[in-house]
Amino acid sequence: MPGPIDPRLWSRASATKTYMVAGVAVGTVTSVVLVAQAWLLAKLISTAFHLQGLPGDLNAVLPGSENAAYPLGGLAPSLGALGGIIAIRAVLMWFNSWLAHRSAARVKSQLRTDIIAARLASPHDATLTTGQLVQVVTKGLDNLDGYFGRYLPQLALAITVPAVVGTAILVTDWESTLVVILTLPLIPLFMILIGLATQAKMDRSWRTQSRLGNHFNDLVVGLPTLQAFGRAAAQRKGLKINEGNHRAQTMSTLRVSFLSGGVLELVATYSVALVAVPIGLQLAFGHMDLMTGLFVLILVPEVYLPVRQVGVHYHDSVDGITAAEEAFAAIDAGSHPASQTDPADPSPANPSPAGIIFDAVTVGYSENTVLDRHSENTVLDRHSENTVLDEFCEHIAPGEVVALVGPSGCGKSTALHVLMGFLTPASGTVHAGGMSLGDPRWRRQFAWVGQTPGMINGTVADNVRLGDPDASDDALQNALLRAGAGDMALGHHVGDGGEGLSAGERRRVAIARALLRVDAGSDWMILDEPTAGLDADTEASVIETLRGSGTGVLVVTHRPAVMEAADRVITMERAEDRMSEVAR
Numbered sequence: 001m002p003g004p005i006d007p008r009l010w011s012r013a014s015a016t017k018t019y020m021v022a023g024v025a026v027g028t029v030t031s032v033v034l035v036a037q038a039w040l041l042a043k044l045i046s047t048a049f050h051l052q053g054l055p056g057d058l059n060a061v062l063p064g065s066e067n068a069a070y071p072l073g074g075l076a077p078s079l080g081a082l083g084g085i086i087a088i089r090a091v092l093m094w095f096n097s098w099l100a101h102r103s104a105a106r107v108k109s110q111l112r113t114d115i116i117a118a119r120l121a122s123p124h125d126a127t128l129t130t131g132q133l134v135q136v137v138t139k140g141l142d143n144l145d146g147y148f149g150r151y152l153p154q155l156a157l158a159i160t161v162p163a164v165v166g167t168a169i170l171v172t173d174w175e176s177t178l179v180v181i182l183t184l185p186l187i188p189l190f191m192i193l194i195g196l197a198t199q200a201k202m203d204r205s206w207r208t209q210s211r212l213g214n215h216f217n218d219l220v221v222g223l224p225t226l227q228a229f230g231r232a233a234a235q236r237k238g239l240k241i242n243e244g245n246h247r248a249q250t251m252s253t254l255r256v257s258f259l260s261g262g263v264l265e266l267v268a269t270y271s272v273a274l275v276a277v278p279i280g281l282q283l284a285f286g287h288m289d290l291m292t293g294l295f296v297l298i299l300v301p302e303v304y305l306p307v308r309q310v311g312v313h314y315h316d317s318v319d320g321i322t323a324a325e326e327a328f329a330a331i332d333a334g335s336h337p338a339s340q341t342d343p344a345d346p347s348p349a350n351p352s353p354a355g356i357i358f359d360a361v362t363v364g365y366s367e368n369t370v371l372d373r374h375s376e377n378t379v380l381d382r383h384s385e386n387t388v389l390d391e392f393c394e395h396i397a398p399g400e401v402v403a404l405v406g407p408s409g410c411g412k413s414t415a416l417h418v419l420m421g422f423l424t425p426a427s428g429t430v431h432a433g434g435m436s437l438g439d440p441r442w443r444r445q446f447a448w449v450g451q452t453p454g455m456i457n458g459t460v461a462d463n464v465r466l467g468d469p470d471a472s473d474d475a476l477q478n479a480l481l482r483a484g485a486g487d488m489a490l491g492h493h494v495g496d497g498g499e500g501l502s503a504g505e506r507r508r509v510a511i512a513r514a515l516l517r518v519d520a521g522s523d524w525m526i527l528d529e530p531t532a533g534l535d536a537d538t539e540a541s542v543i544e545t546l547r548g549s550g551t552g553v554l555v556v557t558h559r560p561a562v563m564e565a566a567d568r569v570i571t572m573e574r575a576e577d578r579m580s581e582v583a584r
C-alpha cells in the first residue's frame with residue numbers, strides 16, 4: 001500500500017476526505033475525554049486510599065478488616081462524572097464507526113459506478129477479464145469495509161490521541177514524556193517492516209484468489225460444452241488444486257498477521273514498563289504523589305495503544321486496497337476513450353463532409369492479446385505488428401445502406417468497433433456528422449446492434465426501452481412490430497444474459513431497441529450480423545424495416561438477402577491476403 005492513505009482513494013473518492021476530517025475531529029474529542037477519564041480514575045483511587053489514612057496501608061482496605069468500611073459519600077460526584085465520561089466515549093466510538101461505514105458504502109458505490117462507466121466507455125479493455133471484473137466489484141471492493149471501518153478510524157486516533165495524551169503527560173511528568181518520545185517510534189518501525197511482508201503475502205493471496213475466481217467462472221460458462229464431451233468431472237482436480245493454493249495462501253497470511261500482532265504487543269509492553277519502573281521507584285521514595293503517578297501510568301498505555309492498533313488493523317485493509325488498485329487500473333484504462341483530437345477541442349477545425357469517413361484507419365492486435373470469452377471478439381491492442389485493418393478508407397453517405405462483407409477475420413467487426421469508439425485506431429481518423437472520434441456527443445448519433453446483443457434482467461419492455469427511456473408502450477410495441485417481433489409480449493420476462501429468449505428473439509429485441517433510438521434522433525444504425533438466426537420471412541421483414549427507416553445503415557453481414565437490399569456492398573479482405581497479392 002503506497003503510504004498510510006492510498007492517494008488514489010484520497011483524490012478519487014470524495015467521501016474519504018470528508019471522513020478523514022470528521023475522523024480527526026472525533027479522535028481529538030475522544031483523546032480529550034480519555035485524559036479526563038484518566039484524571040478522574042487517578043483522583044478516585046488516590047482519594048480512596050487517603051480516606052483510609054496512609055497510602056499503602058493494606059489492612060485499611062482489606063475485606064473483613066475493622067477499617068474496611070470507609071465513607072463513600074465524597075466519591076459519589078467523581079463516580080458520577082466517571083460514568084458520564086465512559087458514556088461519552090461509547091457514543092463517540094459508535095459515531096466514529098457509523099461515519100466509517102457510511103463512508104465505506106459511498107466510496108464502494110462511487111468506485112463501482114466508475115468501473116462500470118469505464119467498462120462501457122471501453123468494452124474491449126483487457127485490464128480485467130470478466131471473472132476479475134466480477135471479483136473486484138463484488139467481494140474485492142467489499143473488503144474496503146475493513147479499510148474504512150477499522151484502519152482509517154484507528155489511523156485518525158493514532159494521530160490525535162498520542163498528541164493530546166502526550167501533552168497531558170508532558171505537563172505532568174516530563175521524564176516519562178522523554179521515555180515515550182524515544183520508544184514510540186519503535187512501533188511504526190516494526191509496523192513498516194511487518195507491513196512489507198504482509199503486502200507481499202496479500203498480493204500473492206489476491207492473485208491466487210483471482211485465479212480461482214477466473215477458473216470457476218470459466219468452468220461455469222463452459223459447463224455445457226464440458227458436459228457434452230464428458231470432461232466435466234475431470235475439471236474437479238484443477239479446481240481442487242486452485243482451491244488448495246488459495247487455502248494455503250490464506251493461512252500463510254493469517255500466520256503473518258498473528259505474529260505481527262504479537263511483536264507489536266511485545267514492543268508496547270516493554271515501552272510501558274520503561275515508564276512504569278521509574279514511576280514506581282519515585283512513589284516508593286516519596287518523590288511523586290500517588291495521584292500524579294497513577295495519572296501518568298493510566299495515560300502511557302493509551303499513547304501506544306492506537307499506534308499499535310494501526311498495525312493490527314492494517315491487515316484488515318490490505319485485501320480492500322489490493323482490490324482497489326485493480327479497480328483504479330480498470331478505471332484509468334477506460335477513462336481515456338478513443339480520441340484523435342485535443343480533448344479541449346474535440347471537433348475538427350474544418351468540419352468533415354456529411355456521412356461517415358474512415359481515413360486510412362489501421363488497427364492491429366498483439367501476439368499476447370487477452371481473449372475475453374464473454375466478449376464478442378478478441379480484445380485488440382493499438383500497439384501491435386499484426387494488422388486487422390490496414391489503412392481502411394471509406395465514405396458512407398447519409399441515408400445510404402451499406403453492407404460490409406468478407407471472410408472472417410478481415411476486420412468487418414473491428415471497423416464497427418472503431419466507429420463506435422470501442423477501439424482506438426493505431427493510425428488514421430474517423431469522422432461522422434462533422435465530428436471526430438472522441439467527441440463527447442459521438443455515440444449519440446448511432447444506434448448499435450452487436451453480434452451478441454446485451455440484455456438486462458427485466459421484461460422485454462425494459463430491454464427495448466433502453467433505446468429511449470421516455471418511449472410509451474405503444475412506441476415499444478410499434479418498434480417490436482417493425483423488427484419482426486410483433487407477437488412478443490412487452491411483459492415477457494428476460495433473465496440475465498437474455499435468458500428466456502432465443503438467439504433470434506434477442507436480435508429482434510435489439511433491432512427494436514435500435515429503431516426506437518433512431519426515432520429518438522440517432523442518425524445511423526450500426527449492425528453486426530443482425531439477421532443471423534432469423535428465418536427467411538422475418539429476415540425479409542427486418543430488411544424492409546431497415547430500408548424504410550430513412551436513416552443511414554452500416555451493416556456487417558454474410559446473408560445474400562441483406563447484400564441484395566443494400567445500396568452498396570463493400571468487400572473487405574484479410575490484411576495478410578492483401579499483403580500476399582502485393583508481394584506477388
